[in-house]
Amino acid sequence: xxxxxxxxxxxxxxxxxxxxxxxxxxxxxxxxxxxxxxxxxxxxxxxxxxxxxxxxxxxxxxxxxxxxxxxxxxxxxxxxxxxxxxxxxxxxxxxxxxxxxxxxxxxxxxxxxxxxxxxxxxxxxxxxxxxxxxxxxxxxxxxxxxxxxxxxxxxxxxxxxxxxxxxxxxxxxxxxxxxxxxxxxxxxxxxxxxxxxxxxxxxxxxxxxxxxxxxxxxxxxxxxxxxxxxxxxxxxxxxxxxxxxxxxxxxxxxxxxxxxxxxxxxxxxxxxxxxxxxxxxxxxxxxxxxxxxxxxxxxxxxxxxxxxxxxxxxxxxxxxxxxxxxxxxxxxxxxxxxxxxxxxxxxxxxxxxxxxxxxxxxxxxxxxxxxxxxxxxxxxxxxxxxxxxxxxxxxxxxxxxx
Amino acid sequence: xxxxxxxxxxxxxxxxxxxxxxxxxxxxxxxxxxxxxxxxxxxxxxxxxxxxxxxxxxxxxxxxxxxxxxxxxxxxxxxxxxxxxxxxxxxxxxxxxxxxxxxxxxxxxxxxxxxxxxxxxxxxxxxxxxxxxxxxxxxxxxxxxxxxxxxxxxxxxxxxxxxxxxxxxxxxxxxxxxxxxxxxxxxxxxxxxxxxxxxxxxxxxxxxxxxxxxxxxxxxxxxxxxxxxxxxxxxxxxxxxxxxxxxxxxxxxxxxxxxxxxxxxxxxxxxxxxxxxxxxxxxxxxxxxxxxxxxxxxxxxxxxxxxxxxxxxxxxxxxxxxxxxxxxxxxxxxxxxxxxxxxxxxxxxxxxxxxxxxxxxxxxxxxxxxxxxxxxxxxxxxxxxxxxxxxxxxxxxxxxxx
Numbered sequence: 001x002x003x004x005x006x007x008x009x010x011x012x013x014x015x016x017x018x019x020x021x022x023x024x025x026x027x028x029x030x031x032x033x034x035x036x037x038x039x040x041x042x043x044x045x046x047x048x049x050x051x052x053x054x055x056x057x058x059x060x061x062x063x064x065x066x067x068x069x070x071x072x073x074x075x076x077x078x079x080x081x082x083x084x085x086x087x088x089x090x091x092x093x094x095x096x097x098x099x100x101x102x103x104x105x106x107x108x109x110x111x112x113x114x115x116x117x118x119x120x121x122x123x124x125x126x127x128x129x130x131x132x133x134x135x136x137x138x139x140x141x142x143x144x145x146x147x148x149x150x151x152x153x154x155x156x157x158x159x160x161x162x163x164x165x166x167x168x169x170x171x172x173x174x175x176x177x178x179x180x181x182x183x184x185x186x187x188x189x190x191x192x193x194x195x196x197x198x199x200x201x202x203x204x205x206x207x208x209x210x211x212x213x214x215x216x217x218x219x220x221x222x223x224x225x226x227x228x229x230x231x232x233x234x235x236x237x238x239x240x241x242x243x244x245x246x247x248x249x250x251x252x253x254x255x256x257x258x259x260x261x262x263x264x265x266x267x268x269x270x271x272x273x274x275x276x277x278x279x280x281x282x283x284x285x286x287x288x289x290x291x292x293x294x295x296x297x298x299x300x301x302x303x304x305x306x307x308x309x310x311x312x313x314x315x316x317x318x319x320x321x322x323x324x325x326x327x328x329x330x331x332x333x334x335x336x337x338x339x340x341x342x343x344x345x346x347x348x349x350x351x352x353x354x355x356x357x358x359x360x361x362x363x364x365x366x367x368x369x370x371x372x373x374x375x376x377x378x379x380x381x382x383x384x385x386x387x388x389x390x391x392x393x394x395x396x397x398x399x400x401x402x
Numbered sequence: 403x404x405x406x407x408x409x410x411x412x413x414x415x416x417x418x419x420x421x422x423x424x425x426x427x428x429x430x431x432x433x434x435x436x437x438x439x440x441x442x443x444x445x446x447x448x449x450x451x452x453x454x455x456x457x458x459x460x461x462x463x464x465x466x467x468x469x470x471x472x473x474x475x476x477x478x479x480x481x482x483x484x485x486x487x488x489x490x491x492x493x494x495x496x497x498x499x500x501x502x503x504x505x506x507x508x509x510x511x512x513x514x515x516x517x518x519x520x521x522x523x524x525x526x527x528x529x530x531x532x533x534x535x536x537x538x539x540x541x542x543x544x545x546x547x548x549x550x551x552x553x554x555x556x557x558x559x560x561x562x563x564x565x566x567x568x569x570x571x572x573x574x575x576x577x578x579x580x581x582x583x584x585x586x587x588x589x590x591x592x593x594x595x596x597x598x599x600x601x602x603x604x605x606x607x608x609x610x611x612x613x614x615x616x617x618x619x620x621x622x623x624x625x626x627x628x629x630x631x632x633x634x635x636x637x638x639x640x641x642x643x644x645x646x647x648x649x650x651x652x653x654x655x656x657x658x659x660x661x662x663x664x665x666x667x668x669x670x671x672x673x674x675x676x677x678x679x680x681x682x683x684x685x686x687x688x689x690x691x692x693x694x695x696x697x698x699x700x701x702x703x704x705x706x707x708x709x710x711x712x713x714x715x716x717x718x719x720x721x722x723x724x725x726x727x728x729x730x731x732x733x734x735x736x737x738x739x740x741x742x743x744x745x746x747x748x749x750x751x752x753x754x755x756x757x758x759x760x761x762x763x764x765x766x767x768x769x770x771x772x773x774x775x776x777x778x779x780x781x782x783x784x785x786x787x788x789x790x791x792x793x794x795x796x797x798x799x800x801x802x803x804x
Contacts, residue, residue: 032454379781
């Protein structure tokens with residue numbers, strides 16, 4: 001359990017909680033003394049929520065640590081990413097909807113190009129596009145290994161994921177990617193005795209894959225990395241008593257959500273308005289909704305300050321749909337900062353807004369922005385500490401002790 | 403490693419980092435409602451840096467704990483002093499430039515005055531001045547013990563340090579100072595079986611020392627305390643990937659710096675201007691510079707409020723030299739507070755200023771002073787958390803996870 005002391009305190013409640021994550025929300029001013037993306041955006045709705053609610057800043061993982069999206073979301077969900085090291089194989093597989101269960105062994109796969117001697121000449125198979133890769137992945141699905149079940153799914157461009165399911169499997173296997181060209185892909189080698197059988201099974205799979213791919217012009221070889229099993233995280237239901245749904249567009253976020261037992265809602269469209277429409281449709285079926293907005297991060301990564309401002313404004317404009325559902329608790333935050341100025345994720349604290357009309361003690365802040373959040377009365381808190389606050393404001397925790 | 407999770411994230415960078423420590427910087431107003439030493443000082447340069455940078459307060463060790471200078475610096479350097487209990491023998495020896503290596507056993511020595519029966523009549527040998535003590539320490543250097551190498555060095559007044567070097571030495575030895583007069587100094591007694599040989603070797607050394615000192619009028623005896631070995635701290639190079647230099651005047655600070663693998667730069671002079679001139683001279687040779695200003699603390703200990711104000715102003719006036727080098731990250735802080743009002747170190751939080759033009763998210767503060775730091779957006783953070791922030795702003799950390 002992520003918080004051993006909380007679980008015994010859980011109580012039933014009809015409350016509805018929404019965690020709205022604008023990926024990479026935190027920013028930086030371009031010029032000294034200027035405004036950040038969030039401060040520049042016209043956000044009348046979020047500003048109203050800031051006046052009625054409480055502000056703070058979260059530290060995603062630890063001070064100074066720039067998080068990847070997987071660990072950053074785990075922390076927001078209440079699972080310490082320094083404790084729960086989720087193998088990339090499991091994250092990638094779960095992300096594309098492959099069901100990674102306890103005992104399964106998943107891996108990330110890359111297509112590569114081999115010469116006539118079997119040596120790698122391109123570690124990414126010429127970065128073949130998705131439409132070229134999908135039929136090649138289909139061929140891999142035909143491979144059968146006696147005694148185990150394998151599932152393969154395309155991820156993006158030259159990347160795919162594979163899951164092996166059976167008894168007595170173990171993930172302690174070295175990557176088969178030699179990280180250089182001019183040599184052959186490595187064999188799967190176990191680094192613990194318990195994983196030797198799994199490595200042998202994977203080597204059988206790799207041999208068959210080589211035959212299946214032999215006539216491909218570019219993707220005639222493959223490497224496997226990040227062998228991993230299900231991280232065994234307690235589910236939201238067990239840890240928090242929450243029936244939880246994920247409304248996200250990108251596979252990665254769906255993957256992390258699945259690993260903590262959320263139901264991933266599939267839908268068409270990717271605008272905030274469309275995501276909130278899905279939220280409205282599923283409103284009666286869940287206690288907790290994780291809604292993920294990706295484009296704030298994408299714009300930050302592209303160095304597009306104004307683009308990020310516009311995405312934030314589009315989310316603001318759509319929030320009335322969400323408020324119309326009368327949530328009991330609404331959190332608006334990011335998983336990490338992605339300042340357009342840096343064109344990358346960063347370690348800076350993340351703006352955090354908690355709105356809960358029945359129970360929040362408002363502070364003196366009147367706008368949703370980094371400087372206001374830095375002066376908000378929640379202070380600087382680890383992202384890990386936010387789920388207990390959310391449960392409390394959802395009136396879902398009994399008193400500790402008498 | 404001080405931060406296990408950081409070391410795998412380290413990446414190369416050309417960035418230059420300066421940690422400017424004004425010892426005992428934090429203060430108190432003399433009268434209720436008044437200004438502290440730092441708030442009273444005219445510091446136009448630091449105020450400009452405060453506007454462009456970010457402020458906070460550090461908790462040196464734990465809330466309410468008044469630190470000694472050794473532990474306070476260790477914490478700033480990223481090593482938890484509650485975990486790394488550095489024996490005073492090792493600290494004192496390293497401080498005076500004795501090379502304490504892993505496996506060596508160092509101790510602090512005090513001269514004392516013995517009567518004709520060998521009983522202590524003055525535990526500090528009449529506090530003999532340095533110039534009187536130095537020739538006596540010279541005599542101790544002649545002592546030779548078969549099988550080990552010993553080095554002795556004068557520290558200050560009646561104090562010296564001794565290091566024993568050889569195979570299978572161990573520091574678990576009780577102090578030989580009985581902490582009272584009228585009795586003889588104690589023999590070196592091991593409190594673990596592994597240290598019995600070392601205790602015997604030290605007893606041989608003590609016996610020879612007694613003969614060497616027999617004709618001294620005051621310093622005719624000695625006691626040894628704080629037996630310790632090298633604490634085995636990971637070096638700055640290993641822990642942070644930083645080639646680090648220490649620019650300090652006092653032995654203690656040089657000692658702590660040596661124990662974390664910094665190069666100690668020797669130079670003449672002790673003004674801020676002279677220290678910054680050394681910094682400029684060594685600029686190309688290091689990634690990280692620890693610059694230590696002692697006199698803020700000395701003035702605080704003397705209860706000299708105005709004297710401390712003047713020292714702070716002299717540092718401010720010298721900072722342009724430092725800024726002319728274009729550091730990427732500049733931290734200005736103290737190791738602890740030494741309010742002139744209290745005439746001693748104290749537990750109060752310490753003003754902390756982080757300036758990093760390329761990456762800092764400025765807050766709303768406009769001056770460098772305790773009240774401003776208490777409202778700064780870094781909040782109250784453990785001193786231990788500052789090195790990861792500094793590495794992040796130096797762009798020396800890769801992303802954690804994907």
